[in-house]
Amino acid sequence: MIRVVLPPHLKVLAHVQNEVVLDVDGPPTIASILDAVEGQYPMLAGTIRDHVTHKRRPFVRFFACEEDLSHVSADTIVPAAVVAGKEPFLIIGALAGG
Amino acid sequence: MSGVRVLVGTRKGAFVITSDGTRKRWDVGGPHFGGWEMYHIKGSPADPNRIYASQSTSWFGQTMQRSDDGGKSWQPVANKFVYDGVPGTHQWYDGTPHPWEFKRVWHLEPSLTDPDLVYAGVEDAAIFRSTDAGMSWAEMPGLRGHGSGPRWQPGAGGLCLHTILLDPNNPQRMFIAISAAGAFRTDDGGETWQAINQGLRSQYIPDPNAEVGHCVHRIAMHRSRPDTLFMQKHWDVMRTDNAGDRWTEISGNLPSDFGFVIDVHAHEPETIYVVPIKSDSEHYPVDGALRVYRSRTGGNEWEPLTNGLPQQNCYVNVLRDSMSVDRLDPCGVYFGTTGGQVYASNDGGDSWSAIVRDLPPVLSVEVQTLS
Numbered sequence: 001m002i003r004v005v006l007p008p009h010l011k012v013l014a015h016v017q018n019e020v021v022l023d024v025d026g027p028p029t030i031a032s033i034l035d036a037v038e039g040q041y042p043m044l045a046g047t048i049r050d051h052v053t054h055k056r057r058p059f060v061r062f063f064a065c066e067e068d069l070s071h072v073s074a075d076t077i078v079p080a081a082v083v084a085g086k087e088p089f090l091i092i093g094a095l096a097g098g
Numbered sequence: 099m100s101g102v103r104v105l106v107g108t109r110k111g112a113f114v115i116t117s118d119g120t121r122k123r124w125d126v127g128g129p130h131f132g133g134w135e136m137y138h139i140k141g142s143p144a145d146p147n148r149i150y151a152s153q154s155t156s157w158f159g160q161t162m163q164r165s166d167d168g169g170k171s172w173q174p175v176a177n178k179f180v181y182d183g184v185p186g187t188h189q190w191y192d193g194t195p196h197p198w199e200f201k202r203v204w205h206l207e208p209s210l211t212d213p214d215l216v217y218a219g220v221e222d223a224a225i226f227r228s229t230d231a232g233m234s235w236a237e238m239p240g241l242r243g244h245g246s247g248p249r250w251q252p253g254a255g256g257l258c259l260h261t262i263l264l265d266p267n268n269p270q271r272m273f274i275a276i277s278a279a280g281a282f283r284t285d286d287g288g289e290t291w292q293a294i295n296q297g298l299r300s301q302y303i304p305d306p307n308a309e310v311g312h313c314v315h316r317i318a319m320h321r322s323r324p325d326t327l328f329m330q331k332h333w334d335v336m337r338t339d340n341a342g343d344r345w346t347e348i349s350g351n352l353p354s355d356f357g358f359v360i361d362v363h364a365h366e367p368e369t370i371y372v373v374p375i376k377s378d379s380e381h382y383p384v385d386g387a388l389r390v391y392r393s394r395t396g397g398n399e400w401e402p403l404t405n406g407l408p409q410q411n412c413y414v415n416v417l418r419d420s421m422s423v424d425r426l427d428p429c430g431v432y433f434g435t436t437g438g439q440v441y442a443s444n445d446g447g448d449s450w451s452a453i454v455r456d457l458p459p460v461l462s463v464e465v466q467t468l469s
Contacts, residue, residue, distance in 0.1 A: 007157070043161065051180065
């Protein structure tokens, strides 16, 4: 079971209040976590990564265990603490404003 | 009991504003989708409870919403807009080829007869269609397949398809407009399209009379005369009486013929409304006075409508999808501003009042006439 924290706008869109808990098929990579997010919440498809290319949207970031995983391959296995459910996988809307 | 429902899209959410047929007291509902840019919200003429909404942000891209109960509740529907085949390129601002990239839905046009059929005008410019109430979308590729597609170039707001008009007498005919490619018409249900820009003259392009490249801001039609169209171009107000085969200028005595919105009175097909904006470098009203101009002669002769509108220190803009009319008698006219006001007239424009103030910048206004 992997815990995922969504940004506020996507919580509203997915009608969830808190972090979500997901079963991930196969190796627990960034891509498979996102597959599970979109499988459980189809309305989030296209909001985190492109529908077709699966490229991360530019203003979205992935953090876990105080690491920025935004720029690593989507096939990267997430940290063991995320796999164990001790730490969440964070999907973040990049800071913007002034 | 008649009434109206005003659907307002803003930079930070949607609002549903209602009144009875007197249009004197207003109830403001919302914000729906707080924090999201709501480029357009429009109800089905065939089923007023069916409403489609375009929702987007720079962070999370495009999502789509549908209501089946007149805007009380909403459900997300499909947001997958994929160009047909190999998308190819259009021109970028610097004239170099640029791949077609989907950015957002600017305009939604529900069918006049089928609540499950809706068209979407998108950036980069293309038209999509859903036949299942928004649960899936498919491009109508004939438009981008027009031979001029690789020469289309974005306006300052992007290469957006912002206007879709459906011919009430001929289901095979529709009109669209793109900034800054121009206007196009199909006579075969969207299979093929032709540019309909003859008579347009734009000094800001190398050939002012070019087949494409004109920055059309908005087109309007009266449903009783679908061959007559009125256009607010970047500069110039235009009309055609032969479905776009030839346009003539009707700017007449307007204080500025730059602007974005144009609309037609619900019961008088020769009565039209525009909001002149000072220039394309100063996106605010002439003299800081917000004035709707009305022509009752189909153009050329215009009168300012000022009663109830701010006549000093007003520096808002009125964006292209932000004017609409209702079908009550007298006809109601509505428009929203980038200052967050929505103004309404319940007497064809003779007098105005703000039905809501201090919203986020208004992107679109549509009105449903309810019975």
